[in-house]
Amino acid sequence: MSRSGARPRRRSNLNLGAEQAEADKQFLRTAFYESDDYATISDKDDHHCFVIARTGSGKSAALQQLEEDFPEHVVRIMPEDLSLQYITNLRVMHYLDSLDVTLDPLFIALWKHVLVVELIRHRYKVDSPIAKANFMSNLREKMRKDPGKRAALDYLEQFQDRFWIDADQRVKEVTEKFEESINREAKGKIGLSGQVDATIGSTSGDMFSSEVRTELADRFQKIVNETQMARLNQMIKVLDEDILESRQNFTYVVIDDLDRDWVDEKLTNALVRCLFRAVLDLQRVNNLKVIVALRTNIFEHLDFGRRSGGQEEKFRSLALRMRWTSGELEELVTERLRAAASKHGLVFNSIRDILPRTNRTRGDALGYMLQRTLMRPRDIIAFFNEALSNSSGGQLSWEDIRAAEEPYSRERVLALRDEWKTSYPEIDKVFHLFEGVTLPLSHAAFTRILDDAITLPGDPDFAGAEWVQRLTAKMWSNPSGTWTDWYGPLVSLLYNIGFIGCMTGSRTEFQYVQTSPDFADRTRNLESITEFGIHPAFQMGLDVRIDNSRR
Structure with a gap:
C-alpha cells in the first residue's frame, strides 16, 4: 500500500515488439503488415x-x-x-x-x-x-x-x-x-x-x-x-x-x-x-x-x-x-498489438482499444502520437512501447502518453544523429543549437542560430567542418548573394532529414518533409518562408517551448 492508501499501479508487460522488425522474428512471422x-x-x-x-x-x-x-x-x-x-x-x-x-x-x-x-x-x-x-x-x-x-x-x-x-x-x-x-x-x-x-x-x-x-x-x-x-x-x-x-x-x-x-x-x-x-x-x-x-x-x-x-x-x-500513410501505420501497430496481446490472453480489435477516447479538449490520441513521428514504423512502435512501459494493464491514458513523450523524444534526437552522422559528422551539435528555443522561430531568430552553426568549424575538435563549409561555401565566395544563396543548402539539409518545418506566407500550417518531400528543393519556396519550427518528434527532447499566442 502507498501512504495514500491507494494500490500502486502495476506496470504492463505489454509491448509492440522490437523497433527493428527484422530483428524480432516472432513479430515478423505473426504480425507483419503487408503494405502497398x-x-x-x-x-x-x-x-x-x-x-x-x-x-x-x-x-x-x-x-x-x-x-x-x-x-x-x-x-x-x-x-x-x-x-x-x-x-x-x-x-x-x-x-x-x-x-x-x-x-x-x-x-x-x-x-x-x-x-x-x-x-x-x-x-x-x-x-x-x-x-x-x-x-x-x-x-x-x-x-x-x-x-x-x-x-x-x-x-x-x-x-x-x-x-x-x-x-x-x-x-x-x-x-x-x-x-x-x-x-x-x-x-x-x-x-x-x-x-x-x-x-x-x-x-x-x-x-x-x-x-x-x-x-x-x-x-x-x-x-x-x-x-x-x-x-x-x-x-x-x-x-x-x-x-x-x-x-x-x-x-x-x-x-x-x-x-x-x-x-x-x-x-x-x-x-x-x-x-x-x-x-x-x-x-x-x-x-x-x-x-x-x-x-x-x-x-x-x-x-x-x-x-x-x-x-x-x-x-x-x-x-x-518507401513511405507510410497514417492509415497504414495504424494498421501496422494494430497487427502488432493483436499478436502481443494474444501472449497475455488478451483480445484487442484495434490499437484504439488501448488509447484514451478522442475529445474536444485533447483531440485524437493516435493522431497526436503520429504527429510526433517521421511517419515510420520504428518511430510509432518506440512511442507506444515507451508509453506502455509505464501503463496500467496495457491501457493508456493521456498522462501515460505525455509522460512517455520526453524520453521518446530524446531517443529520436539520438536516432536522427545516428542516421546521418556518417554523412554529416557531429550533426547533433547543430541540433542542440536549437535547445530551449521558443517556437515558432522568426526568420531573423532562425538565421542567428544558423550563424552559430556556421561558426562550428572554428572549433578544431569539431569533426563536421568539411560538410558545414561545403554547405555554406557561397556565403564566402559570393558576398553579394541572397539569403537563399547563403543559407539555402543548410536549410534544405535540416528540412530534408526531417528536423525542421517551414511556414510560408501562403499557408497556415508548417510544411514537413513527410508530407511535402520536395519543398526545400525549390528556391522560390525557400524565399517565401516566414517562420521555422522544429519537428514535434524532437521538441521535448530539446526542451523546446511553444508560444501559443503566435501559433
Missing part, C-alpha cells in the same frame, strides 16, 4: 528494383518477409561476404584512381559475376565439385546446337573446381587476376617498366608527367574495359533462356545492408552505382527480380548524372521510395 510497398516489392511483374528508404522505414523487414513468403525462391547476397573491403583497399585500385582510370567496368563485371554464379548455385544446388561437373555437363548438352552459348560456358569453366567455393573467394580470385594484368602491362608493354614497376600500387600516379600519365591511363583503361567480358554478358542470355527459363524457377535476389561502413565513401558510391548498372542489364532475364535496398542519403549521393552515362532518369524511375 511490400506488394510492389513482391510483385514478380513489377519492375521497381531499387528500394529506397530512410532508417526505420521497414525496408529490411520487408525483404526478410519476402524470404519467409518465398523460401525456395530468394537468394540473399550479403555485401560483407563479398570481400568488397578487400577490393577497395587494394593499392592498385587507388593507384588507378590517381591516374583517373575509370574503374566502373571492372566493378560492373564483378557484380554480374557474383549475381550470375550465385543464381546458378541456387538453381542447381551447386555446392561441390561433383555438383558443378554435373551441372556443366547437362547445360552443355542442352546447348550443343548453339555455339555462342557453349562459348559462354567457357567463362564458368575457368573456375574449374573453385566454382563452388564461397563468393568472397571467387571475388578475390577475379580481382587478383585483374591486378596481375595491370602489373604485367606496367612491366612489359610500357617503355617505363622500371619506373612504373617501382610505383605501381604503392605511389600515386601524380608523380608522372602529363604525357606519361596519359599513356598509362589509356593502357590501364583498356584492361579495365576488357573486364566487361563478352562471355559474361552472354551468360545473362543463358540465364534467361536456359537456367531461369520457366516461371516455376522465378527467383528474387535480395541485396541489403549496402549502407554499412565497409569502404571509404568514394569507392562505396562507385561500387553501389555499378551494382545499379549491373541490375539494369539483368532486367533482361524474365524470371528474375533483383531487389537492392538502400538508405535515402546514400542513393542521393551516388552521382548518377555524371557517372552513369545518362541513365539517372532510368534509375530513379525504377526506385521505390
Whole structure:
C-alpha cells in the first residue's frame, strides 16, 4: 500500500515488439503488415528494383518477409561476404584512381559475376565439385546446337573446381587476376617498366608527367574495359533462356545492408552505382527480380548524372521510395498489438482499444502520437512501447502518453544523429543549437542560430567542418548573394532529414518533409518562408517551448 492508501499501479508487460522488425522474428512471422510497398516489392511483374528508404522505414523487414513468403525462391547476397573491403583497399585500385582510370567496368563485371554464379548455385544446388561437373555437363548438352552459348560456358569453366567455393573467394580470385594484368602491362608493354614497376600500387600516379600519365591511363583503361567480358554478358542470355527459363524457377535476389561502413565513401558510391548498372542489364532475364535496398542519403549521393552515362532518369524511375500513410501505420501497430496481446490472453480489435477516447479538449490520441513521428514504423512502435512501459494493464491514458513523450523524444534526437552522422559528422551539435528555443522561430531568430552553426568549424575538435563549409561555401565566395544563396543548402539539409518545418506566407500550417518531400528543393519556396519550427518528434527532447499566442 502507498501512504495514500491507494494500490500502486502495476506496470504492463505489454509491448509492440522490437523497433527493428527484422530483428524480432516472432513479430515478423505473426504480425507483419503487408503494405502497398511490400506488394510492389513482391510483385514478380513489377519492375521497381531499387528500394529506397530512410532508417526505420521497414525496408529490411520487408525483404526478410519476402524470404519467409518465398523460401525456395530468394537468394540473399550479403555485401560483407563479398570481400568488397578487400577490393577497395587494394593499392592498385587507388593507384588507378590517381591516374583517373575509370574503374566502373571492372566493378560492373564483378557484380554480374557474383549475381550470375550465385543464381546458378541456387538453381542447381551447386555446392561441390561433383555438383558443378554435373551441372556443366547437362547445360552443355542442352546447348550443343548453339555455339555462342557453349562459348559462354567457357567463362564458368575457368573456375574449374573453385566454382563452388564461397563468393568472397571467387571475388578475390577475379580481382587478383585483374591486378596481375595491370602489373604485367606496367612491366612489359610500357617503355617505363622500371619506373612504373617501382610505383605501381604503392605511389600515386601524380608523380608522372602529363604525357606519361596519359599513356598509362589509356593502357590501364583498356584492361579495365576488357573486364566487361563478352562471355559474361552472354551468360545473362543463358540465364534467361536456359537456367531461369520457366516461371516455376522465378527467383528474387535480395541485396541489403549496402549502407554499412565497409569502404571509404568514394569507392562505396562507385561500387553501389555499378551494382545499379549491373541490375539494369539483368532486367533482361524474365524470371528474375533483383531487389537492392538502400538508405535515402546514400542513393542521393551516388552521382548518377555524371557517372552513369545518362541513365539517372532510368534509375530513379525504377526506385521505390518507401513511405507510410497514417492509415497504414495504424494498421501496422494494430497487427502488432493483436499478436502481443494474444501472449497475455488478451483480445484487442484495434490499437484504439488501448488509447484514451478522442475529445474536444485533447483531440485524437493516435493522431497526436503520429504527429510526433517521421511517419515510420520504428518511430510509432518506440512511442507506444515507451508509453506502455509505464501503463496500467496495457491501457493508456493521456498522462501515460505525455509522460512517455520526453524520453521518446530524446531517443529520436539520438536516432536522427545516428542516421546521418556518417554523412554529416557531429550533426547533433547543430541540433542542440536549437535547445530551449521558443517556437515558432522568426526568420531573423532562425538565421542567428544558423550563424552559430556556421561558426562550428572554428572549433578544431569539431569533426563536421568539411560538410558545414561545403554547405555554406557561397556565403564566402559570393558576398553579394541572397539569403537563399547563403543559407539555402543548410536549410534544405535540416528540412530534408526531417528536423525542421517551414511556414510560408501562403499557408497556415508548417510544411514537413513527410508530407511535402520536395519543398526545400525549390528556391522560390525557400524565399517565401516566414517562420521555422522544429519537428514535434524532437521538441521535448530539446526542451523546446511553444508560444501559443503566435501559433
